[in-house]
Amino acid sequence: MATEFSDPLDQIVDAPFDTALSERYLVYALSTITARSLPDVRDGLKPVHRRLLWAMRLLKLDPGQGYKKCARVVGDVIGKYHPHGDVSVYDAMVRLAQDFALRYPLVDGQGNFGNIDGDNAAAYRYTEARLTQVAIDLMAGLDEGTVDYRPTYNGEDEEPEVMPGLFPNLLANGASGIAVGMATNIPPHNAAELIDAAMLLIDQPAAEPAQLLQYVKGPDFPTGGIVIDSAASIAEAYAIGRGGFRVRSRWEKQDEGRGTWVAVVTEIPYGVQKSKLIEQIATLINDKKLPILADVRDESDEKIRLVLEPRSRTVEPEMLMESLFRLTDLESRISLNLNVLDANRTPRVMGLKEVLTSWLRHQIEVLIRRSQHRLAKIDDRVELLDGYLIAYLNLDRVIEIIRTEDEPKAVMMAEFGLTDRQTEAILNMRLRSLRKLEEMEIRKERDDLAKEREGLVALIESPARQRTRLKRDLGVLRERYGLETPLGARRTTIEEAAPAREIPLEAMIEREPITVIMSQRGWIRAMRGHIDLASADAVKFKEGDGPAFAFHAQTTDKILLAADTGRFYTLGGDKLPGGRGFGEPVRLMIDMEGDVGIVALVPASASDKLLVASSDGRGFIAATAEAVAETRKGKQLVNLRPGAKLKVVRAVPAEADYVAAIGDNRKLVVFPLNELPEMGRGQGVTIQKYRDGGLSDVIAFRFEEGLSWTMGGETGRTRTETDLTPWRVARGAAGRMPPTGFPRNNRFV
Template sequence: MSPNNIKKNIFKNKPNLLNNPNVFDNIGAIKFVEINQEMKKSFLSYAMSVIVSRALPEIKDGLKPVQRRILYGMKELGVYHQASYKKAARIVGDVMGKYHPHGDSSIYDAMVRMSQEFNYRYPLVDGHGNFGSIDGDAAAAMRYTEVRMSKIAMELIKDIDQNTIDFTKNYDNSEQEPIVLPTSFPNLLVNGSTGIAVGMATNIPSHNLVEVIDALIAYINNKDIDIEGLMQYIKGPDFPTGGELIGVNNLKEAYTTGRGRVFIRAKTSVVKNEKNKFSVIIHEIPYQIKKSSLIEKIALLTKDKIIDGITDLRDESSSREGIRIVIDLRKDINPQIFLNNLYKHSQLHISFNFNMIALVNGTPHLVNLKKILEEFFLFRIDVINRQKQFELAKASTKKHLIEAAVKVLNDIDNTIELIKKAKDIRDAQTKLMDKYNFDELQSKSILEMSLQKITNLEIEKIKKEEQNLITQIQSCQEIINSQTKKENIFQKDLLRIKKIFQDERKTIINKDVNEFNIPNENLIEEERILITVTHKGYVKRLNLDIYKKQHKGGKGVNGITVNTDDFVKHFVISTTHSYQLFFTNKGKVYQLKGYQIPFFSRQSKGIPLVNLIPLEKGEFLTSLTSVDDFKQANDCLVLITKKGLVKRNNIKEYENIRKKGKIAFPLKIINDEVLCVLNTSGKQDIILAASNGRAIRFNEMSIRKTTRQGVGVKGMNIDIENNEVIVGAAVVSFPEQDILVLTEKGYGKKTKSKEYKKQKKGGKGQKTFKITSKNGQLVMLDTILPNEEIILISDMGKVIRIENKDVALTKNKLTQGYRLFNLENNQKLVLAVVVPKEKDAI
């Protein structure tokens, strides 16, 4: 081909350049440049291309160019969420040919990732077929898989055809593509983003949609809200694979500066089988960790003897049950210590580094939490404004045409006559413009009007439509001119999305553990303990077997050293691993593990309880109970107040009590207090006893279950005006169970539970003890078994431990009882606890 022909082919669409003789002066010439300068220039161009056009997300829609082009390509093909699936190869081919001139594998890999629930918190692509797994398995070839938009992806393209965003030419100027999508929610925060550019990288974690929307609404209502205020709504990242988020003290720095580090830990549990051996079960693994690689790593750690004690390692995961990796341990292995070693040496515990870099107006910026919400807010306000301007223009045009229609219909006969006399369409158009002062668009619409429009009914419809258009135009103008109205529309749209897509947080936030902290419980042997709390609020932990058994009438030993104005008020038998629930006079509940209560000698008074739990001014302990396992879903807690109110909750209601405590019983009666808490099976009888010597028995099922915030119902009718109070309560497990009652002067007796007739709750009950000046008022009622003993405590700290057989069993509930505790110097019995018999107690 001759040089002239080459020139003609190159510039066939640019004749002005072809005729310019200076254009070809340098063709074929060799130009010498410094290689270091050319490398700098070329590499800079390449770097900017990667940064802007490949690796970094746009702050407005949270998408990289390939992701945006995939969604727009699906939109152009009509592959909406409601539509049928379409072959992935068709989407990839369309996107590559029209918008993304790169390899098909890069487009397909991006599409696959957008469909994976273990990679995207809210997947944007709904895949049909094999799209890989958390084991690291690759997706099937694109010719086999099918895709369509996910439901939430529809919110990213909503109103895109209403001039809400700007478009630009594609790579060959043959198509238009959006610069950003008119996203309805902050996708950058919700789904996060990760990418490696040139000289920089981004790593933004995903978050819970509900939390992000709540934070955005808070920002809309208060533009001056700070990062700490936003974190009241956004608790932290919410990863697709769940797990536990620890090291949350670093979150404020990450959200403030855009850089920081948190830690993700696998969600595990320990179970014991019938052979008395432990198994560690892994239910959720950290984000972006391959399950198969994790199992291989654990096997390698065992082979290299870095961890010891595994007898079997198997993967029981399924699509229905989710992840379930089972590690069977030798009988002599402590599962908690084993887990700590796994956290240390495997990917069960990893770090996640915040590096929140995004494109802001085409330039990469390190952004913080507020900046992301602020930029998205401004973007959405602009989208709403442009959408209303589009509606306004459309309504104004339609109104313009309808005005012509109304004018013609009011003079329809003359109009028809005028059109009939016209030579042709152009002549008719001209005559209409002259007669009615129409423009070309109006006259054309009149000529295209169908005859059915001239009926009376249609005329009325047109006039009504004109009025509707006037209202619509006025509404659009008001919204365009009002920032407040635009913000209200924005908020309503956010609430709509929240209602449709709201879900529970997947990643648990563990505020009690940081990256270096191994839970103390895992290193502490479980043993039985005594926990005492005095009237003045001193608490301590003791070994259970420090008290010597004595015969009835004994004087006891000092269980605790107290001042003359202090005495032991609360006493519970528990274990170092059990949960201790502290119920206060204000109806609040606090939670500690047994080992968190310091150990003291028998003579020590302990430490102030306020050092362990944040008691408010005027708040003091009124009841203490122990819970071994919150997972016993069928068990209940029955809470009883001194004024005779009762309520029933599932134990799980008290599983997650934060350090500041929670409301356990909203007290509605003046001066009422929580007395005690009973563990029940959910179907047992309960006996309440009052200071007046009366008791009532009823079935707990007559108490409707409530939430922790629920109020109580009347359990026993007592004379509050005469200072009568409830002093004891017990659960009846079987008909022949012994019921123990004690008075303030150390008198007591046992009666079979069958002697207490069942009544309806809320009654006055029946007499259970003959109250005299000799024995004093009733102070305690509880059940006792043959293999149990009683620990009695006086208000001066004297403690005595006696066996069940030393307490007389009576048939007559109205006796005065027998002296069990020889109280001196006007001491009073303030507390009695029934405990299992200890063979090694001295």
């Protein structure tokens, strides 16, 4: 007989691909959010951390016991509770033991667990661990019916859904994680401050978030440092659960004698690896991006000590450190994103008050469940004690029944009205327990239990008693983690920093003299030193090319390049190619079209003001700072009319009071400088009118000194015309022919 097989194709479900993909991705996303990346608001733990602590508890790795190999712990965790890779589980365990990563470590490690330089921990076969007192406080009450348990992934064991302990772990130790579509980042805080704020909420549930900040000053990082944000900024971050904190290194000036000094860094921002920080600073020194810093030395042992040596004794310590704060991770920003799982395992962003309120609600629930559990234990014990008392009151008859009856249990239950548990307990009593003293102890124990039961019932029924009891328990915990204890003392200082000073460019760039040269084809270079521009052999160009602009400057200068489109571009003096060879095309450094002409190349330090003019005879005065652009695209300074181009860009001397302009028609006008407006951007005003042609050149000068121009020829004689009265007119006039001997190229310079 032939066996019938089902067609595998019959099991294929025909569904749209996007629907199938979204359904499966949603399942993955929810798993990542709830079972991996986000901490629970009640105990501040992710599943892997909770399972690590649970496994170590079952291994009896208490603080008073000996250490056990981490491999044993990791093996139990991945074998019983957490079906993931051993590397990820061990990495999580290592972090719980690092005193520079956790404000209150939950694991006491023995061996190499990594360091603040970023070195990895030794393999788990070499390291050992046990729990800390903080972990014990976090798990206190697990045997008292305070939380629910759930089966492990294979159904063979069980694990707690949440830890019941009173330690405020979520905010005290913080957390970070990236889920699907969301993330969390919670910096560590001071446990004593959190307990004080929680006590305030117990007394005043409607307290404003600002009142809580009287106790919770800000984060308290294990590595110390200084939070420099304003109180308003910190308050806003805690109110909405989102924001950030700027953390600076702690440093001090140390005198070395004879006027010399060094800056010593003793604390660095949280999460910054010391080795990478030193590498950052060394790179600044090697690249000469901070000339006022000469050297950095790492003299750290168990405590951090970074020595920063200035270039000279005249350097201001504050300027040096502010420069380093800007350029390195000596100052870093630590974000706050209080995205956690609430009691219903729903991800939410909470403010400080909501987090503490949710945690207190959980602790009240734990307190009630612990009381109910104890109440059930008392009732069970009282039931047995009542049975014992009945046995003592009828001791002779009980002994007779036991000796004579084949089934004494049933006879005793029927005759004395005992329960099954009471009868079993009586039958299992030892003979030595039948003495009179034992009866007295039983009566005393029953009276004590009855009194305790009365108190527990009152506690369960009274929210006021619950709050009082919780405050008392928190007070005991605060004594252990108080600000006066070595573990609880605040490490991070909250100090609002003054507004950042503008660091001069000279502090960032080593100041050196250079000679900037640009050819007619737009090749630019910067030769070291101030060379003699008059020397023919000083500068060489490619065949068919020649000089266009040349001037002396400094590496700290910003070089302004003006295009005939009216757009200005900015080049850094320190970024220009060296003087070897012919330089590089300037168009590779800025976003300028190839057919656009270059009108001028001037250092921004040449003058505070620029005289700009277009070919149609319009112009204005512009502040040099307005021409400086921050991007490669440049900055449009002069708006041109159709057909016009930018013709002239000249620095305005500080003593200048007049303007001279000459057109293509060789007509010259001279008028006061104050007739030209100062503008940030625009077309400007008419400088000179023309019937034909346009503007040839314009210059600002001092009227008393007159106009000077080079006569040319072998002598290179310069002529000066001091009497300019015939050409002195109002702005916008047509003008008259220039003085005799004025250059035929119609250029003043």
